[in-house]
Structures are given as structure tokens and as C-alpha cells.
Amino acid sequence: MIIKKSFAVVILLIGAFILFAMYKSSLPIIYGTKIKAEIIGIDSAKSRRFNYVYYPVFQLNHKNNIIKITDKSSSVDKNIKKSEVTVYYDRKYGLSKGFTVVTTTFLIIGLLMVVLGILALFTLFKVNQK
Known part of the structure; x- marks a missing residue:
């Protein structure tokens, strides 16, 4: 019984960590x-695996200020x-x-892990003992 409860807590914590990470990345x-x-x-920028990695430079108008930002989360040609x-x-x-397929996938995985952790933690499976 203690192994099942420990497993449920670990699954619940991992799911909560994934959901928190997805929340922070979508702020x-x-x-x-x-x-x-x-x-x-x-x-x-010089890369270890490749010769160079190229990042896009965005220019945007935010509240009447022109802002230039280099997006280092994705590379381009x-x-x-x-x-x-x-x-x-x-x-x-x-x-x-915006939201990507990876973000949505991890969000679904995190939600499933939290639900399965809660179900495993609070349900009682009776084992037939002789």
C-alpha cells in the first residue's frame, strides 16, 4: 500500500511540475x-554542433515605442x-x-498525470488476501 501511495505522490508531483512549467512559459x-x-x-551566433545558428530579429511597436528583440527560441534560415x-x-x-504543438502536448500530459496521481492516491484497491 505504501508503494502505491508513493507512486501516486511522485506522479502527482511530476504532473504539477509540468503544469507549472507550462504556465511559466505561457505568461x-x-x-x-x-x-x-x-x-x-x-x-x-557560434554553435558547438553547427557552424552558426541564425536567430530572427523582430521590430515591433509597443505602446508607441519601437522595440528590437532577437528571438533566441527558434532559428531561421x-x-x-x-x-x-x-x-x-x-x-x-x-x-x-503563441501556443505550439509541444506546449499543448505537455499541457495534456501534465493534466493526465495530475488526474492519475489524484485517482491513485485517493482510491482504494482491495487485494484478496487469504
Whole structure:
């Protein structure tokens, strides 16, 4: 019985950690404003595995201030054309491009782990003992 309860607590804690991480990563989407940003160029950085990694540089107008931000969460081709994308921006939490498949998948996994942890913790399975 103690092994089952310990397993349930571990599953519950892992699920809560995943949900907390997804909440923290989605703060720019929750509190930020949806803004059209222009990709005005690229920024390069030396990488260990590759020769160079190229990051997009966004220029956006937030509350009548022109802000230039390098998005180091995703890399692009070095011959990228200047284009316009929709991003979420907040001064305190930074820049985000929105929800992705990875974020949604981890959100579902975290919710399932919390539900399964609670079910395993509070249900009693009686074992036939002779």
C-alpha cells in the first residue's frame, strides 16, 4: 500500500511540475498584447554542433515605442526574407510566438498525470488476501 501511495505522490508531483512549467512559459501569451512584428534581419551566433545558428530579429511597436528583440527560441534560415509575423509581447515576460504543438502536448500530459496521481492516491484497491 505504501508503494502505491508513493507512486501516486511522485506522479502527482511530476504532473504539477509540468503544469507549472507550462504556465511559466505561457505568461507572455496570457499577459502580453498581440502585436504585428516585422523580421528586420538575422543575428548569428557560434554553435558547438553547427557552424552558426541564425536567430530572427523582430521590430515591433509597443505602446508607441519601437522595440528590437532577437528571438533566441527558434532559428531561421540565413537568407530569410523580411516578413511580418504575429507575436505576443509584454515588457516583464518577454516575447512569445503563441501556443505550439509541444506546449499543448505537455499541457495534456501534465493534466493526465495530475488526474492519475489524484485517482491513485485517493482510491482504494482491495487485494484478496487469504
